[in-house]
Structure formats: structure tokens, C-alpha cells
Amino acid sequence: APESPMSSSESVKSLTELVQQPCPAIETSKDGKSQESSEPPASESQSTTPLPLSGHSALSIQELVAMSPELDTYGITKRVKEVLTDNNLGQRLFGETILGLTQGSVSDLLARPKPWHKLSLKGREPFVRMQLWLNDPNNVEKLMDMKRMEKKAYMKRRHSSVSDSQSCESSSAGIDYSQGASPQPQHQLKKPRVVLAPEEKEALKRAYQQKPYPSPKTIEELATQLNLKTSTVINWFHNYRSRIRRELFIEEIQAGSQSQAGSSDSPSARSSRAAHSSEGDSCDGVDAEGPPEGKPSGPEADEFSSAAAKSQGGPAEPALEAGEEALRGARPSERAEPESLEDTDDEGRPRAPRQSSPPAAQRPGDALETLPNSATEGDASTSAASTSVLTGESSYKSKESSEKISSVPSTSSTPGAGSQKANSLQSLFGFSEAASSRNTRDSSLRKKKAANLNNIIHRLEKAASREEAVEWEF
DNA sequence: TTAAAGTCAATAGA
DNA sequence: TCTATTGACTTTAA
DSSP: SSOOBBBHHHHHHHHHHHHHHTTTTHHHHHHHHHHOOOOHHHHHHHHOOOHHHHHHHHHHHHHHHHHHOOOOOHHHHHHHHHHHHHTTTTHHHEEEEEEEOOOOHHHHHHOOOOOGGGOOHHHHHHHHHHHHHHOOOOOOOHHHHHHHHHHHHHHHHHHHOOSSSSTTTHHHHOOBBBSSSSSOGGGOOOOOOOOOHHHHHHHHHHHHOOOOSOOOOHHHHHHHHHTOHHHHHHHHHHHHHHHHHHHHHHHHHHHHHHHTTTTTOOOHHHHHHHHHHHHHHHSOSSSSSOOOSSOOOOSSOOHHHHHHHHHHHHTTTTHHHHHHHHHHHHHOOOOHHHHTTTTTTTTTTTOOOOOOHHHHHSSSSTTTTTTSHHHHHHHHHHHHHHHHHHHHHHHHHHHTTTOOOOOOOOOOOOOGHHHHHHHHHHHHHHSOOOOTTTTHHHHHHHHHHHHHHHHHHHHHHHHHHOOOOOSOOO
């Protein structure tokens, strides 16, 4: 079932209905809007299925997104997951027909929704779509129909290897299955997917803990030592950073919802989280970090807005100090570390804050096998890293515990002109839990602090690499 | 230009 | 099959 077909027309239709149904008011407010609201996102175009939509439709969904009030992304995904599982609907079907996304993306989105205020306009789109879908009383039936049609088409194809003209019948229903199973002749060019070995990942993680933002030189060295392409190392760092950041968001959300509604939270979401801690390592990117308890805040999570922004101004000072405190703790041992990969070019620059390393990473010697020489040093540095984290954390915490949380200005805009529209939107979206993600608890506080710290460090490093370290003496 | 955000799509696991 | 993970790529922002 490679690309399966999705029906463009169908999805368009359903979306339109969704928009209109829940909130009739909206049509009155804006005429053009309701009619074409649906549309498979631009993303769709890239997906193998070309959608016959007109551009205008894309616009309207974007408008909806722009006008949308703050949505509770966590709540939405939770409900979507429930509906899907309760009705035995798969992520692929849902993603392709409702969101215009692939299964993997849907899985990711449902498992780790970012808080609304952290999402870009584009990133909010799927959530708006989900909300609209949830509001559609016929949502499940439509998807079920879709599923049936797909199945039918599939069967048909199987029976007549000569598929082609046949598939139409299904498409008559509005689905484009034509290319569903057609094998594409494009494989030659495909390059095989790179799969990093556990040791390589460990090594990269260690390097990350040393420096979340390695210099080109460091990257080069890492690539050489691990025998990977430079681009792979670069990509790995990008992905790892962003995934860690996401983990933090999740915790933030969960902390918020938890404190808010005592026992409400969803098992599913929770499980994902739990999984992390347990998995502890092995493989993927986002787990590891944590010291026993909260997240060691992966280096980074953009809380820059607050701290970073001010770093140059005055107010950030405290944070800065805290940061360096943390570093200071680690420094000594770090210094000792030889020239291993992580160090190369950043002379004495403060290192990124590190979280304690994952248990696995701590094992002395793992990764050694694969790593030519640097292994030892890597370990040493690793341990140093964890130490620093601890130090940093405590000092930071005491200092900034007063910091205020949320702070992130919600970007949802409701420009004056659209205010009335906005109102109708509110009912449209029927969000009731908008505020849920708002309150963050101590844990999130800590994370934010750590994130600030990380951010500051990163900035400092950046600055240092450009100019000479000017005010580095902490 | 660089990093982040958002996705795709291959693939591992259940 | 379905979902989860994750390396790579594209788009967006700064």
C-alpha cells in the first residue's frame, strides 16, 4: 500500500463541511471562506498525490490558522488518538485524507505535539485540521467510508493485475487510487538510508553533550572518526537538537495539564514519555538525557525569547551567571580532556551545558570499540559533563526560581478586522482547554531555566567563534 | 548563511 | 498491517 490514494475531492468535501458545520456563524461572517475552506494542504502537492485543488482553498485553511484562537494541541491529539483507536482507523488513512501528511508525520505529531505557542503558522495547520475534523459529526463515518473504498480498490487491483481502468470505479467515489500500487521506476537513484550503529549514536550523543553546536571542524573530526559523511553528522545534530527540544515541550505540556487537571492525562501520551525514560538509550535520539529526575533539559529549548533576547541587555545577567556557574563546575575536568573530537576548535569556550549522560553512555568503554581513539577521552568528558550539569542545575535553580513561566506570547493573532470572525472561530474550534498548557510547573520551570542557560551558552559560543572571546572571563 | 521547523519516507518492531 | 523512529531534505526565519 504504497501511496495510497487519497481522495482529493472527498477530503475537500469533508473539510468544507467541517468548517461549516460546527459553526454556521462563520459563513455569515465571511462568505468566501466557508466555501472553499477545505483543501489539502500544500503539502499534499508534494505528496505523490496531486490534488486538484485550487489555490484558493489553501488560502483559506491558512486564514483559519491565522485566525485560530490558541488551541490545546495536547488535548486535540489526545482526542484524535482516541477517536482513531476507538474506530480502528489508521494513522495513514487519517493523515493522508485529513491532514495531508504521511503516516510517520502523523505518528510523530500525535505522540509529541508541540505547544501551540511554539508552533509556526505552518505547524499549526495540522492541529487546526484536526480540530475541525473533531468537530465534524461525520468525521468517523467519512473516514470509514474512505477505508472501505480503499480496500475495495485494493482488492480490485489484486485481482486484475491489469489494473488501471478499473481503479476508476473507486475513484468515482472521489478517490484517486490510480497510483496506489503502481511501482515507481525511480529507485535507481535512491541512495540507501543511513542507519547509524548504536555505538555511533552513543558517540554522537557524547559529542553532543560536550557541544550541542559543534563547529565545522569538530563535525569534520567526528565524521572522520566515525567514518560517516559530514552531512550525516550535521543532520544528526540538527535532528537531535530539535528532537530534544521537542521532548521538552512535551514535558512542558504535560506538566501543565497535569497540574491543571489532576488525573486527566492520557495514558497514551504518558506512555510515550515513559517509554523514553525506560528505553533509556539505545537508540534514538531523544531519550537519553536525563538525570534521574527532570530532564536535564537538553541543551536547549528555545526559551530564548526571554533570556536570550535579553542576554545583551541587562536583565539577563543573572541567567548568565548561573550559566557560567554551571560551566565552571564542569570546567576543570573538561579542561583535562585532551584533544578529542569535541574540543578542537573551541578553545576555552564554555561548553554547552550538558545533561547527565544516559546510562548507556556512561558505560565506560562502550563505543570504544568503534571509535578509534577518542573513546577514552570521550568517556572522561562524559563524566565531566554530568557533573557539570548537576552543578549548574542547582545554582541556576536557586538563582532563578523566581523566573516567571510561560511568557511566551501566544502568536495567535486576531487582528482587529477579524475579531468577529475570531469569535465565530472560537465556537468553531470549540476549544475549551486552550489555557491548559499555560500553567507550567516547577519542572517546566527548571527546564526553561536550563534552556535559557543553554541558549545563552550557545550564543556565547557563536559569538566567540566569530569574534574573539571578549567577555568570556567569567 | 545558519539553525530551526516541518516533513518525507525507509525501516524496525509489534 | 500498523505505529514509531529517525536520517535526510525543504522551507522558513533571523
